[in-house]
Amino acid sequence: MWEHFAHQADIGIRASADSLSGAFEEAALALTAIVTEPQKVEAVESVEIECSGENEELLLVNWLSSVIYEMDVRKMLFSKFRVKIENLRLSAVVLGEKINQNKHFPAVEPKAVTYNQLSVRNEKGKWTVQCVIDV
16 A cells, blocks of 8 residues: 655655565555556566665665666666565565556656655554655
8 A cells, every 4th residue: 555645846655564575565656656657557577676774764765766766767667566675685576667658648757765754664563664755
């Protein structure tokens, strides 16, 4: 489950799941949803991403920053995310397709992950992550 929340000129994302990996997957899906409707993105090409962080919050920033980087350099959008997190090291396979202006109708371009309202928390076995994306 993911959602966007209002934040002045930027866009906040919040995601929840039963696992930290699942919450990171949902956050990446929310990132895609800033650009287009995720269900319009076919999972036809895979990309591997690895990153780490000093804590869970920085790992979230590095993860979403890596997804933004891959979107930019590969001119792709992603709709499926398989994330594994172990000892603050993340490895993932992300699946998507090249951006098609006539199919995806991209709304905005995510530029960067900010530290504004950054949080990763576990309450009663439910992980919730959030941050603000500069668009």
